[in-house]
Amino acid sequence: MMATPVVTKTAWKLQEIVAHASNVSSLVLGKGSGRLLATGGDDCRVNLWSINKPNCIMSLTGHTSPVESVRLNTPEELIVAGSQSGSIRVWDLEAAKILRTLVGHKANICSLDFHPYGEFVASGSQDTNIKLWDIRRKGCVFRYRGHSQAVRCLRFSPDGKWLASAADDHTVKLWDLTAGKMMSEFPGHTGPVNVVEFHPNEYLLASGSSDRTIRFWDLEKFQVVSCIEGEPGPVRSVLFNPDGCCLYSGCQDSLRVYGWEPERCFDVVLVNWGKVADLAICNNQLIGVAFSQSNVSSYVVDLTRVTRTGTVAQDHVQDSRPLAQQPPNPSAPLRRIYERPSTTCNKPQRVKQNSESERRSPSSEDDRDERESRAEIQNAEDYNEIFQPKNSISRTPPRRSEPFPAPPEDDTATVKEATKPNPVVDIQFPMPNFQVPSQPPAVSSTPAPKAEPTIIPATRNEPIGLKVADFLPAVKIPQQVELVDEDAMSQIRKGHDTMCVVLTSRHKNLDTVRAVWTTGDIKTSVDSAVAINDLSVVVDLLNIVNQKASLWKLDLCTTVLPQIEKLLQSKYESYVQTGCTSLKLILQRFLPLITDILAAPPSVGVDISREERLHKCRLCYKQLKSISGLVKSKSGLSGRHGSAFRELHLLMASLD
Structure with a gap:
């Protein structure tokens, strides 16, 4: 018998699909399974896909302008999508129907996130406002004002008590949901901040910017912990490892693995994914997705072949730093741990309303919008496997747990593993200051011209008549x-x-x-x-x-x-x-x-x-x-x- 060949790939391209009839404008991976993909397009649709399967599971309609932002909740039962006109829609995937229509923003919806325990959604817009919505009552609970430019990313803390926001005004802000006010502002970036991510366990926040840096913030002392410089381009997607040992950064055509105390690069894996838009982890594999025009591509990185801590490095290269600068034991956290409640969170405290739009009663127009919104099942077999409950106890059935197989070694269409650098690569930083050198922020690539839609959506009430x-x-x-x-x-x-x-x-x-x-x-x-x-x-x-x-x-x-x-x-x-x-x-x-x-x-x-x-x-x-x-x-x-x-x-x- 012939011996089974040993898989030696670290990264490979998994699939490429045509996701929409027109250009893709947004996408997101389900973080619960790492196998569910949602895409939003200029065709005003939200399409749902199972990673490594060719057919669309479900197509969600109702928006009348391009879908600018999408987000799945952790159990992957609900999806929220925000449009260029400022409207937000929430669908129940298991019931295959529209759940809520939320109206109140005056411009593009740039960012969305589900609260980890309560039935709340946060939205950030180009109108600079952040809104917290109660999707049970179809109302805005609170509006957070403080940013001066578009809010690009929102994330709830793992314990559900805080909300972090990143904006084009170069700042990161931390909001206390119960008190309804800003706790702290983190300045330091010299370009638009594209992404923020909470550490899964510790009081630590990471932010990535167009200034090509990643900054780590201590949420007890409200100060910078360290700063990663030298990213090859604007930072658009970051993700903590589930155990919190490292941070992954989806760079242009590469995955970089970082530690923050001290700041260091553990590994660099070359992946031909271009500008990766989102990351997720499933079965010790990192899934990355990217889009170009109407196409969406998915990639896999085998994390068992990636160096994720500094402890492995001692077998390969001698660390010459003084003992005080040696990497800490990853099993011993340096800061406070999140306390997760055992039940759903309390409704945020009701505070003084800022405008008549903060609390909206359901109107006939909203009801009509919801009646005209559809969840069309495109592939019944995949839909039933993923969303239909198998018994009365488990509402969402478990997803498949097998890792994605690597392609054959001689497959020329796949991405070949590049020569890896030394397992631990120290990044030299000026110490102890963490000031970013003055430099113009990087400009991302210009997408190919989009096909002009029949109706060009308005972002504000005052028309400008320009494209x-x-x-x-x-x-x-x-x-x-x-x-x-x-x-x-x-x-x-x-x-x-x-x-x-x-x-x-x-x-x-x-x-x-x-x-x-x-x-x-x-x-x-x-x-x-x-x-x-x-x-x-x-x-x-x-x-x-x-x-x-x-x-x-x-x-x-x-x-x-x-x-x-x-x-x-x-x-x-x-x-x-x-x-x-x-x-x-x-x-x-x-x-x-x-x-x-x-x-x-x-x-x-x-x-x-x-x-x-x-x-x-x-x-x-x-x-x-x-x-x-x-x-x-x-x-x-x-x-x-x-x-x-x-x-x-x-x-x-x-x-x-």
């Missing part, structure tokens, strides 16, 4: 390319100049309209906005006029209705919303008047004012008839826009 693609040169290379700092800055400067020209022109146009507006002549103000031939200026003006119905007159309708027809056909979501609002106001306020005047018998004699009114009504009726066909054709759309067009279609029924 990012307007300011970036077209990238003809199909795959993503890492740019050097100089090239990236050159592209940004070119886009900056273009944007300044566009915004300066728009500002000048708005000043022109505002000058007329101050005279009190609303009709002339709208006429001047239309004459400028800039639809974004018309939208800005209508957003103001729509707030006060008394400003509307019949002659104003004759000017606005042709512009509304253009807005309803726009590819910008905010333009469509403004057009629908204005048209609904006109129909409710003026349609009965128009139909009554047109149906009235002709008058005897000459009545100039009546003739003028009749002329305006005929003109409005003609314009409304032109728009009615467009409204009817769009009333079959799904989501928020479909609902708005169906309501308009009913209001316009009397035109027929």
Whole structure:
């Protein structure tokens, strides 16, 4: 009999799938099993996958704009997804249905996390706010304010008492959930902070930044423990080993293994995964996932072949540091251990609300959104195996426990193991200060141009009428390319100049309209906005006029209705919303008047004012008839826009 060949690979590519019909915008691994993958796409869907299986298990619909952030809870029973428009949806995977729709943020949802014990979700947004949601009651418990830029990552502490946040403003903040206030701020990074992660046992926090450093923070003394410098690029994903002995960093095309007391690199494993987006551990294997355009790739690193502590190093290389600097015994923690409660956590203390949106009662619009959200099972066999309860005691069945097999050694399509450096590589740092040298933050690679969606979602109420693609040169290379700092800055400067020209022109146009507006002549103000031939200026003006119905007159309708027809056909979501609002106001306020005047018998004699009114009504009726066909054709759309067009279609029924 032939002997079974010994597997000698440390890292290999497991699989590549086409995850969405359009570009993938976010993904996350389930940390409970390490085998469940959720992806969010520009197609507004959330798709669920089992690692190393080719078919989608479930597809979740309901969002009307690209899904920017996804997160699974630890038991992998619930998933939460946040969109570019600021809405959040929670699905129950075992029941295969939408659970909650949460609305309150005003911009992209950049980060989400489930509370480890209670039924709460934290969300961080580009609007700089952090919100804590009670998903049982569909309400916002508290809003945390303090960051000045987008909140990129949120993590609850293992004991569920704290929330850590990382933001583009270069800071990490720690929030006390019970007291509802910030406990501490950790400055020191010189670039946007992309990720934070709590140590699984000790009072220790790790943060990774675009300044190419990882910092470790003591949560008892609230000070820096150490700083890892020399990362090959921006730090996007980090993960503590389950026993807390080391930290894994998913670098560009490599996995690095770090200790923090003292700061040192235990191992470097080359993995051809590009920019890895998330990490998880399963059966002594580390799973990494990366995405490019519509494709998602998964990779495996065999952790039994990776050096994870400094104790192994003594067999390979002599550690010349003084005894005081030798690595500590990993079995003896240096700081306090988390105390995990045996039951679910208490509801956070209710504090003074900051705005009317903090506690929302369920509305008919929310209910309609939930009815229009779907959990479509794509692969019943895999779904039943993973999510369906096997008995009344165990709600979630155990996942398979076999490790992922390595490919044959002669498989040319897999990633070959690179020559490993010495098992322990000391990183030289200036001691005892931990200041980061002044350097420009690294700029991540520019993705290939995305296919333009039918509706471009709005991130704020004020439309700007611009696309990012307007300011970036077209990238003809199909795959993503890492740019050097100089090239990236050159592209940004070119886009900056273009944007300044566009915004300066728009500002000048708005000043022109505002000058007329101050005279009190609303009709002339709208006429001047239309004459400028800039639809974004018309939208800005209508957003103001729509707030006060008394400003509307019949002659104003004759000017606005042709512009509304253009807005309803726009590819910008905010333009469509403004057009629908204005048209609904006109129909409710003026349609009965128009139909009554047109149906009235002709008058005897000459009545100039009546003739003028009749002329305006005929003109409005003609314009409304032109728009009615467009409204009817769009009333079959799904989501928020479909609902708005169906309501308009009913209001316009009397035109027929």
